[in-house]
Amino acid sequence: MTTNAPKSPLPQFVCQVCGGFLQQDSSLDTIDEQMIKPIASSATICDESYNELQQGGSDGTIVIRKTLGRKRLSQSSLDSTNGFAFVAHDLNKDIEQKSMREYRIDINIHERLYDFLSEQYTFDHPLCQECTDTLLDKLDVDLQMATHELTSYKKLLEQLNLSANGQQENYEKLKQELIELDKEEERIKNELLKLEQENERLQNESEQLTKEEQSLEQEEIRYLRDYNEQKRLLFEAEDEQKSIDNQTKHARAQYEKLSKTNAFNAAFHIWHQEHFGTINGFRLGRLPSINVEWSEINAALGQAALLLNALAKRVDLQFAKYKIIPLGSHSYIEDLNESKNGKFVQLPLYTGRRRLTWDTPFDKALIAFLDCVNQFKLAIESKNQRFCLPYKMNEKQKGVITDSNGHQFHVIYQVSKQEEWTKALKYMLTNLKWGLTWITSQLPDDMTTSNAIPSPSSPTVTSPR
The missing domain is CATH 1.10.418.40 (Autophagy protein 6/Beclin 1)
Incomplete structure (x- = not known):
């Protein structure tokens, strides 16, 4: 497709990248409804898309207004042209020769074709020659990068295969170790079960001992009270004994004094x-x-x-x-x-x-x-x-x-x-x-x-x- 002024009676589309006007190749003039059916049957075409032909401008240019369900088919061209595509002035003659309905069918056929192409690739159609060349250069770079990644992956796969061959020798050993680990796990589980049972028994004993401890604490408090009472009585008895001892000492001193005194x-x-x-x-x-x-x-x-x-x-x-x-x-x-x-x-x-x-x-x-x-x-x-x-x-x-x-x-x-x-x-x-x-x-x-x-x-x- 070229960006020269269009001479074809078909509607003129814009590039989906740069927004420039496109001139369709003459080979697209022979596309009819019968040719597009196999393509349209395998492609998702939005039924809500329609073209409204209006005549406007001072030179009598026909404007095709596009309302699309898919953004990627015409979003960039619609944004560039405010939602309008300009059709050549000579189209008025064709319109006179064709009915509006037939012209609409032709437009829908081409749109279905571009929709199919857009769904097959990661970029929207149609494209101009320059944008196509730029896109091809970009694809070449992507291809080189993909080739480089493929080479790296192959080398990594070879290393993994070599490592797998080396690990095959240790497989039996690892399998035997796994069996032993399973047995060890089973033994540890059994031991853990026993420990849990022992822990439950110890908890029961702990609860029993706690109750006994509380009982002993109460008894200790009672004994301490009795002890303090007995100690108080002992102190009183000791005080009384000291008093008696002092009285006895005084009486003995008086007795000794009197015994030495002649009557x-x-x-x-x-x-x-x-x-x-x-x-x-x-x-x-x-x-x-x-x-x-x-x-x-x-x-x-x-x-x-x-x-x-x-x-x-x-x-x-x-x-x-x-x-x-x-x-x-x-x-x-x-x-x-x-x-x-x-x-x-x-x-x-x-x-x-x-x-x-x-x-x-x-x-x-x-x-x-x-x-x-x-x-x-x-x-x-x-x-x-x-x-x-x-x-x-x-x-x-x-x-x-x-x-x-x-x-x-x-x-x-x-x-x-x-x-x-x-x-x-x-x-x-x-x-x-x-x-x-x-x-x-x-x-x-x-x-x-x-x-x-x-x-x-x-x-x-x-x-x-």
Whole structure:
């Protein structure tokens, strides 16, 4: 096909690539309906395609409007010509010679031909000469590339065939390995089944153990509560035990302290204060310069009577002719050799006179008391001949006490000066202290207040002023 001006009475088509007008070859003029039928029967022709002939333009050109169901048959030419194909002016004469229907049939025949060609190839028809040459060059390049690819594929196929021949030798080995792998797979499946069963059993045991663990936790909580309660009771018992131990230690310390304390020494403290002998703080005696109250002297004599009576009981001594009755500040001595009105004569160890001019019973009581001290000395000497008192008392001379220098002092207040009488009473208390010391040294384990000191029935002795 050429792009020269058309002279044929057939309609003029455009190139589907460049859009130029085409002149059909004269061999296409003889194509009729009978020739196109075998082609049309094997090709898909759109029945909706039609041509509408219109006359337009100032020169009377016939315009063929194409409406196609297939885009690839005339899309490029229709886009280039806005959907119109121009037909030569000479076509008016042919149209006059042919009817419109016959002309339409001719156009449809050619269109079916181009549709068939377009379906057979990957490009649309019709094409001009230049576009055809360009297309052929492109096809040559595609052919070379396809030939090159075919050569490459052949080489690859040969390599695959060689590799297949080499792998054929290992086929039996691989087949044997596959059989062994199948057996191994079966064994592993069986082992997996056993493991699943074992896992299920372990899960059941785990659930059972979890329940037991929860039960044990509850029991542990209960035991902890009991333990804490018992521990609290233990702490309370330990605190109580510590308290008891402290009390016991204190009681033991007090006991040891008291066990080392002599009951006589604690109950009767004999000491001196300047010129006076004292017992439990009470002074015994009087001086011109120091006027001691008689109430204090009476109390001191009562304490001395109580001490002598307790010491006599300690050595199981029964005084001859006398009996000491300790009654505090009103203590007295009964004369067992004299009686009056059926009663023993009482010799008072106290006096109530402000000025003692002559008190015979009081003096007799002091003489009797000194005699009882002498009897106590003799009782101790009978037990221990090495025992002796610092101041001597003579049985023949009643009421007389002698110091280490041989000076004699009377306990009778009327016949002595106050200084001498005070010394006599001081020496008498000193002899009592020595006797007390010997008693405590001989009987240390039995010096208790309950059995060493008799309970006086008299009122408590008043303290001196």
